Amino acid sequence: MKLINLILLFILIVQGNVYAADNINIAQSFEIDSKILQQKRTILVSLPTGYEANKARYPVIYMLDGLIAISHAVGARDVLVKSANIPPTIIVGIKSEDRMMDFTPSSIELYKSSGGADKFIRFIELELIPLINAKFRTNTFKALEGHSMAGLFTAHALIKSPDLFDAYIITSPELGWNKDEINEKLKLFLTSSQPLQKDLYFAVGEQESSMIKDQLSQFVSEIKNSSSNKMRIKHDIFEDESHMSVPLLANYHALKFIFSDLRLPTDIIENYSDEKFLAHEASMSKKYGELARQELKVYIPLALGLMKQQQYQSAVNVFKRLVQTYKVDNDHPQNYAWLASAHDKNGNKQAALKNYKIALQKAVDIGFMREALFRTKVTELTAELGLAK
The missing domain is CATH 1.25.40.10 (Tetratricopeptide repeat domain)
Known part of the structure; x- marks a missing residue:
């Protein structure tokens, strides 16, 4: 047994050095000239270790606010892949330009550009996803992740286009937008839609405002208590974390949850x-x-x-x-x-x-x-x- 443990340790050491390199580049970037949005958007793509060495196809995690989020997301992805908690995945980060325009489901007077969420969903569905599928070796599994206003958008995308993604990661969402309108949309969605088999992960920091925490709890409870609920759901509240610190932990635990069925029972x-x-x-x-x-x-x-x-x-x-x-x-x-x-x-x-x-x-x-x-x-x-x- 001691010899087996020694060999296993050696294998793990070698694993960490297989792709050692002097320069580390976590993502490539390119622009997409969107006809739907009528503007160019910067897209960041991080491929998993060994992508070029095989012909396998990979799940894709689409991350909103990609320029900010991709660095910690790549780190979490790589750690979890090495420990076989998740499969190798492609991470696609969408750089934000006007968050109030892209992430809000309706328009309000205070923010003139607001209300573009449906258009942004069409951009993701009809332009971005087909482009990613054409440029990279993807399989059919897709997840969407958003924080704060992007969390609001992700919740809206779940209601508006539930079949677009297999999993939705919603962190510290601003669900109070336009007089909490998304809760009414959620109730209608839950009573009118067919049962969905999706993975939903929700997270919030314990130090965040009571309003954000309460709104999220209500949103999650509506889904859990719905008679049509067939979804796997997890709701984490992270102690000692605030609105701006929680995304790192949430991303890590969300990925572990979404792919938890991978583990051999x-x-x-x-x-x-x-x-x-x-x-x-x-x-x-x-x-x-x-x-x-x-x-x-x-x-x-x-x-x-x-x-x-x-x-x-x-x-x-x-x-x-x-x-x-x-x-x-x-x-x-x-x-x-x-x-x-x-x-x-x-x-x-x-x-x-x-x-x-x-x-x-x-x-x-x-x-x-x-x-x-x-x-x-x-x-x-x-x-x-x-x-x-």
Whole structure:
């Protein structure tokens, strides 16, 4: 067990260095000349680690106030991807120009440009999303995130275009806009729409005004108490956080919540069956992309435990998932050696030899301590199969 822990630690260290570089650029930017908005808008896009090294498709998080929000969002995304709490995702930040125009659902006299939210939804739906889908490898899963006035817009988008996104992240929203009109729209929406299966995450800082906190609580309660509610909902109140500090924590916890179904259920781990395991992994791959995965500390102990129980085909299935899902950012020789060992025990000597050869070459490339062992395994299997050296 000590050796396994040492190997796992080495794998994690290597994982952190695979894409080391001198220059760090968290996002690319470009302009979109919007016919709907009749102006150019700056768009920021952060691609996940390893994007260029594969052909996988990715979920997309659309962030309002993107110029401000994207830096902390990218950091949260990268930490959560490395820990397999979320799948690798593309983050799209939309730079704000006139927040009162873009994010408000109705016009009021005090702000002459207000009331452009519906137009902004059309811009996102008809121009931005198709462009992102054309320029980048996206899958169908999309989330929208907004804070403050952008939180108001996100709540409005949920009501106005509920099918546009799979998840909505609403942080410290200004729901009191135009005499709390959005609450009446919400009530009408909940009584007239079909049940929706969406993920809704709400957050507010404990130090924010009572008005913002109360308005959000009322909004969330309306949804939870609706007879048509089929949505997964979480509402966090962060202690010692204010209106301007809460977005960082909210983004992190929102992503963990939205993608929480990715985790392998405890029941499958404790009462393993190939059918349940493969069905869960296939479902998550279909929903979140082929690189959606479990933590190393889930796959490896599970597969080694199956080996100990002499369930070798099951161990092969789990180790295959390990190799497939960590190929982009942690293509470690030990992963292939474990898979080779499972194949060997399961009687598939050809597959075992193939994977030991891969493990050996990768061990040579990085100077891994088990190179000699892998070389011995290759020699033994080559002789056993009667193949030329």
